[in-house]
Amino acid sequence: MVCQVIRVAVAGASGYAGGEALRLLAGHPEVEVGAVTAASSAGARLGYVHPHLLPLADRVLAETTPELLAEHDAVVLALPHGASAALAAQLPADVLVLDCGADHRLADPVAWKTFYGSEHAGTWPYGMPELLTGATSKQRDALVGARRVAVPGCYPTGISLALAPGFAAGLLEPADVVVVAASGTSGAGKGLKANLLGSEVMGSMSPYGVGGVHRHTPEVEQNLTGAAGEPVTVSFTPTLAPMPRGILATCTARVRAGVTAAQLRDAWQQAYADEPFVVVLPEGSWPRTSDVLGSNVVEMGLALDERVGRVVVVAAEDNLTKGTAGAAVQCLNLAFGLPETLGLPRTGVAP
Numbered sequence: 001m002v003c004q005v006i007r008v009a010v011a012g013a014s015g016y017a018g019g020e021a022l023r024l025l026a027g028h029p030e031v032e033v034g035a036v037t038a039a040s041s042a043g044a045r046l047g048y049v050h051p052h053l054l055p056l057a058d059r060v061l062a063e064t065t066p067e068l069l070a071e072h073d074a075v076v077l078a079l080p081h082g083a084s085a086a087l088a089a090q091l092p093a094d095v096l097v098l099d100c101g102a103d104h105r106l107a108d109p110v111a112w113k114t115f116y117g118s119e120h121a122g123t124w125p126y127g128m129p130e131l132l133t134g135a136t137s138k139q140r141d142a143l144v145g146a147r148r149v150a151v152p153g154c155y156p157t158g159i160s161l162a163l164a165p166g167f168a169a170g171l172l173e174p175a176d177v178v179v180v181a182a183s184g185t186s187g188a189g190k191g192l193k194a195n196l197l198g199s200e201v202m203g204s205m206s207p208y209g210v211g212g213v214h215r216h217t218p219e220v221e222q223n224l225t226g227a228a229g230e231p232v233t234v235s236f237t238p239t240l241a242p243m244p245r246g247i248l249a250t251c252t253a254r255v256r257a258g259v260t261a262a263q264l265r266d267a268w269q270q271a272y273a274d275e276p277f278v279v280v281l282p283e284g285s286w287p288r289t290s291d292v293l294g295s296n297v298v299e300m301g302l303a304l305d306e307r308v309g310r311v312v313v314v315a316a317e318d319n320l321t322k323g324t325a326g327a328a329v330q331c332l333n334l335a336f337g338l339p340e341t342l343g344l345p346r347t348g349v350a351p
C-alpha cells in the first residue's frame with residue numbers, strides 16, 4: 001500500500017475518455033490530478049472543453065510531451081489509436097501507463113495488422129480484472145503491481161464479461177457465437193460530426209462495421225479463447241444508437257448438449273459472486289443502459305432459449321466508465337495496491 005498521494009497525468013484530456021478519467025480521478029481520495037494535456041486544444045482552459053469538471057476548470061491544457069508526463073506516478077493515455085505506443089515508449093519503466101487506446105491489447109501481431117493496418121506495438125497486461133482466463137483464474141493477478149496496462153475496448157468489455165463464464169465452465173460451443181451491440185455516440189469520440197449527429201443519428205439506429213470487419217472482433221475472440229482454452233470465433237455487429245453514452249450488447253452462443261438453464265445460471269453466479277463491478281441480475285430481469293450511466297458496473301441478464309439451444313446474455317455498461325476510464329482507474333488501484341473499488345461509483349444516474 002502506498003502512503004503518499006499518487007500524481008496522475010491525463011493525455012488526451014480534452015477528449016471524451018480523457019474527460020471521464022478526470023471526472024473519476026478528481027474524486028479519487030488517493031490521487032492528485034497532475035498535468036492535463038491535449039493536441040489541437042493545448043492552451044485552452046479545461047473548463048472551456050469540459051464545463052462539467054468544475055474543480056479542474058482553471059487548469060490549462062498543455063502540449064503532450066513525454067518529458068511532462070514522465071514527472072508523474074501514473075499517466076492515462078486517452079489518445080487515438082497509434083498515438084500512444086510511440087509516446088509510451090518514451091516514458092520511464094516505473095511510471096504506470098494506462099493506455100485507453102488499442103495499441104497494446106492484442107497478443108497476435110497478424111490480427112493487429114489485419115484489423116488496424118499498422119505495425120504491432122506489443123502486448124501489455126489486459127486491464128479487465130474480472131475476466132476469466134481459465135476455469136477459475138482471472139486476469140486480475142497480472143494487474144497487481146503492473147506498470148503498463150492495456151485498457152480494454154468498450155464493446156469487448158461488456159461482451160467478454162457476458163460470455164466468459166459459459167466458456168470457462170465448458171458449457172458453450174466455441175463456434176457460432178453471435179453478438180449484436182448498440183453503442184451511444186460518445187463511443188466514436190468527440191470527432192463525430194455535429195451535423196451527422198443531428199440529422200442522421202438522433203432518431204435513428206444504424207449498423208456499421210458489418211461482416212466481421214470491426215476491430216473489436218479479434219479482441220473479443222482473444223478474451224473468450226483465453227476463457228475457453230480453445231479457439232472461439234465470434235460474429236460481431238455493432239450499431240450506433242441515439243444516446244450519448246451506454247452500450248447494450250446482446251450475446252448468444254450455442255450450449256453443449258444437455259446443458260440446463262440451472263447450470264448456466266450457476267456458472268455465471270459463481271464467476272461474479274465476489275465481483276464489485278459485475279452484476280448478474282435475477283432470472284427474468286434485464287439490464288438497461290440508464291441503470292449503469294456514470295457507474296463502473298456491467299450489469300447482465302441471461303436466459304436459455306431452449307427451442308434453439310442457445311444461451312442469450314444481455315449486458316449493459318457505460319462505454320466511458322467501465323468501458324474505458326473506470327477500468328483505467330480500477331487498474332490503477334490494483335497496480336498501486338489500493339482497494340480496487342476506490343474512487344469508482346457503483347451507482348448510476350437513471351432515469
Ligand SMILES: NC(=O)C1=CN([C@@H]2O[C@H](COP(=O)(O)OP(=O)(O)OC[C@H]3O[C@@H](n4cnc5c(N)ncnc54)[C@H](OP(=O)(O)O)[C@@H]3O)[C@@H](O)[C@H]2O)C=CC1
Pocket residue numbers: 011012013014015016017018037038039040041042064077078079080081083100101102152153154186187188189190191319320323324
Ligand atoms: N469514447 C469511448 O467510449 C472510448 C474510447 N476509447 C479509446 O480512448 C481513446 C480516446 O478516445 P476518445 O476520448 O473517444 O477520443 P476523442 O476524439 O474524444 O479525444 C482524443 C484526444 O486525443 C487528443 N489527441 C489527438 N491526436 C493526438 C496526438 N497525436 N497526440 C496527442 N494527443 C492527441 C485530442 O486532443 P485535441 O482535442 O486537443 O486535438 C483529444 O484530447 C481512443 O484510443 C479510444 O479508442 C476506449 C474505450 C471507449
Ligand SMILES: CC(=O)N[C@@H](CCC(=O)OP(=O)(O)O)C(=O)O
Pocket residue numbers: 100101102152153154155183184185186187188189238240319324
Ligand atoms: C460508437 C463507436 O464508434 N464506437 C467505437 C468504439 C470505440 C472504443 O471504445 O473502442 P476503442 O477503445 O477500441 O477505440 C468504434 O466502433 O470504433
